[in-house]
Amino acid sequence: MGSAIMSDEIFSVDYIEKLPESERAELVDGDIRMMSSPSRTHQKILTKLTVLIQNYIDSNLGKCEVYPAPFGVYIYNDDYNYFEPDISVICDTDKLDEKGCHGAPDWIIEIVSQSTKKMDYMTKLFKYQNAGVREYWIVDPITSEITVYDFENENVEKYTFGDKVKSSIYDSLEIDFAEIKKYL
DSSP states (O other): OOEEOOOSOOOOHHHHHTSOTTOEEEEETTEEEEEOOOOHHHHHHHHHHHHHHHHHHHHTTOOOEEEESSOEEETTSSSSOBBOOSEEEESOGGGEETTEEESOOSEEEEEOOTTTHHIIIIIHHHHHHHHTOSEEEEEETTTTEEEEEETTTTEEEEEETTSEEEOSSSSSOEEEHHHHHTTO
């Protein structure tokens, strides 16, 4: 899902913004990474998580907004880093415009595929933490594991698709992955 273009050229967000709507890419320090279509399992998890989070926010009259991919995150609000996380939760709506989120979302969820594993577990982990993301979940359907990075409290927890996983940015949001697994 994320193959780099072999080039010495430094790309900018201008390149990303000029891509046809049918093409998706991310930008890491000027290196372009083209994205392929996600799997059906990936999309099922993405849809279920988005609905659960949105329903929680709505039922609690929350001000945060939830955006599934493709949704642009200009993580450092610079010209050389641009991501399309699977799910972005943004509580500071001043960061939002029609292009996407300018700065760090509060919570990001990435759903791993074989081709994105290194990017999700290493590059994005580093970038998201340094940018000020408060919470980062890596959902791995290949291993049936969820890794939760609570950057605010400097805590990392591992769960399985049989566990209930609590979000640290919300007092009472808990996602039952055993329920999600039923749909896969």
